[in-house]
Amino acid sequence: MLTARQNFKPCEGYGTDDREHKRLHFIGSKGWVATFVVADLILAEYNLRGSVQRAASLVQSCRALRERKRNKKEDARLLEYDKTLMKLRRIINIYELALYEQQATLPEDLRPTYEFLTRNPVWYLRKELIDDCIAKGGCCSRECRCCENRHLHRKSRKGTGHCTAECRCCEDHRGFEYTEKEKSNITDQLRRMLNHRGPGFVLRMAEAYFSAPDIPEPTSSKPTSESTSEPTAKEKLSEIPNKEEKEKEEREKDEKEKDENDKDEKSSTASDFEDVEPLIGESEGIKDFKWKGLFKKY
Numbered sequence: 001m002l003t004a005r006q007n008f009k010p011c012e013g014y015g016t017d018d019r020e021h022k023r024l025h026f027i028g029s030k031g032w033v034a035t036f037v038v039a040d041l042i043l044a045e046y047n048l049r050g051s052v053q054r055a056a057s058l059v060q061s062c063r064a065l066r067e068r069k070r071n072k073k074e075d076a077r078l079l080e081y082d083k084t085l086m087k088l089r090r091i092i093n094i095y096e097l098a099l100y101e102q103q104a105t106l107p108e109d110l111r112p113t114y115e116f117l118t119r120n121p122v123w124y125l126r127k128e129l130i131d132d133c134i135a136k137g138g139c140c141s142r143e144c145r146c147c148e149n150r151h152l153h154r155k156s157r158k159g160t161g162h163c164t165a166e167c168r169c170c171e172d173h174r175g176f177e178y179t180e181k182e183k184s185n186i187t188d189q190l191r192r193m194l195n196h197r198g199p200g201f202v203l204r205m206a207e208a209y210f211s212a213p214d215i216p217e218p219t220s221s222k223p224t225s226e227s228t229s230e231p232t233a234k235e236k237l238s239e240i241p242n243k244e245e246k247e248k249e250e251r252e253k254d255e256k257e258k259d260e261n262d263k264d265e266k267s268s269t270a271s272d273f274e275d276v277e278p279l280i281g282e283s284e285g286i287k288d289f290k291w292k293g294l295f296k297k298y
């Protein structure tokens, strides 16, 4: 696991409710960032992640229904899921834009590091975020490895990360689904924690979201690249260029496979939007439903 960083400190007299005076200073420079700027970006990212996990959960439900013989009631439910997924697709797009807004308006001392960091598909496997997920009873507290593998299922790097109130695996583990009210309370709780009078939580999050990737350790004692063991999070974080190349390769492979599949599908199209359009209303519509635009493996 990665070591804790210390690049931020709270401004003097931090314990105030006046949001304009809550600032985090960058250690070693005169720069600072208002706490609400950090909080707004993290909340935007959380909302996007939640919607992506909600969509993933629904796609899973759709797939389970599609794979078995259905009665009329189940057909109706499938169509309902289908419509909800269409709505979610819009919501995800709006949240992506909201996150972009927060990212684009970050102070210049932070933005390049954040953009560089989040180019790595496993950027979120940082100590502070893993600890947070464990403390909240998310998938990192169990053996399922959902968080670790989540980036494999999504084409876009945005919206990938640790569990939210929408995580299907956590829901199965809890044995119940949160109500909309409870989900909204959980988001409010995150907002309160980020803007709390005590800076402990927001400092940890600032380190996770805005600290440069750790400098890799010397490789002299490492085994050769033929090692079959899984790379650690730290190794993954230090492999940004390789990871990107690999991702490009994977994307090209995916696209090749998709092209092959599309040859057999009557609605084949070059448009990314139409590629993910659920085929509601067609005679065999539900069967052909696909969400390749959002997820790689569903």
Ligand SMILES: [Zn+2]
Pocket (backbone or CB within 6 Å): 139, 142, 144, 145, 146, 147, 169, 170
């Ligand atoms: Zn899990």
Ligand SMILES: [Zn+2]
Pocket (backbone or CB within 6 Å): 138, 139, 140, 146, 163, 164, 167, 168, 169, 170, 171
């Ligand atoms: Zn989970």
Ligand SMILES: [Zn+2]
Pocket (backbone or CB within 6 Å): 130, 133, 134, 138, 139, 140, 141, 147, 148, 161, 162, 163
């Ligand atoms: Zn996690």
